[in-house]
Amino acid sequence: MNFKINTDVWFIFCIVFLGILSLFIFLYIFIPYRTRKRNAKRRQARLDKKLNNFERLGKKHAKDKIKGLEKSNNKLKVSLKNDLNKLLRSNESVDLESFFSNFEKLYPNFKTTLFKVSPNLTANELKLAAFLRLNLTSKEISKLLSVHPDSVNKARYRLRKKMNLSSKEDLSTYILNI
Numbered sequence: 001m002n003f004k005i006n007t008d009v010w011f012i013f014c015i016v017f018l019g020i021l022s023l024f025i026f027l028y029i030f031i032p033y034r035t036r037k038r039n040a041k042r043r044q045a046r047l048d049k050k051l052n053n054f055e056r057l058g059k060k061h062a063k064d065k066i067k068g069l070e071k072s073n074n075k076l077k078v079s080l081k082n083d084l085n086k087l088l089r090s091n092e093s094v095d096l097e098s099f100f101s102n103f104e105k106l107y108p109n110f111k112t113t114l115f116k117v118s119p120n121l122t123a124n125e126l127k128l129a130a131f132l133r134l135n136l137t138s139k140e141i142s143k144l145l146s147v148h149p150d151s152v153n154k155a156r157y158r159l160r161k162k163m164n165l166s167s168k169e170d171l172s173t174y175i176l177n178i
Helices: 007-089 097-106 110-117 123-133 138-145 149-162 171-176
Strands: none
Touching: 007 097, 097 110, 097 123, 110 123, 123 138, 123 149, 123 171, 138 149, 149 171
């Protein structure tokens, strides 16, 4: 048996074999790469979806928390107004402890902010500022504190001086903006 292979056939066979081999190598590398890329896109899409859901739930939780705080704040305002009305209607001497505890719950940073503006305020000046924060008139404040309205006006003047307010600035407006 004499087997003779033509060199042209051998050359074509080698080229076809190398072409098929390179195709298999290319597919061996490309298919897993494409699969990894698709899986990475899917994982990223799932992660983005979870992050969006998490942000949405976080915002919803924050809104619910704010609504709850607003409801409790409104309840405190109503109870504070009721306490204030009771105090204004009563003719006897007034116990302001519960009133000021509700006031501090409603305006928790009021006292610290006042002390930042003017650190040398007395307890009576803090009471006066709290009443001014509630937008009470001098007459109402004098009734609550059992003093003459002129005394309240003098105390307002002293408070204005301690807070270094000019004569053009309104004390009540300034305290309402704190």
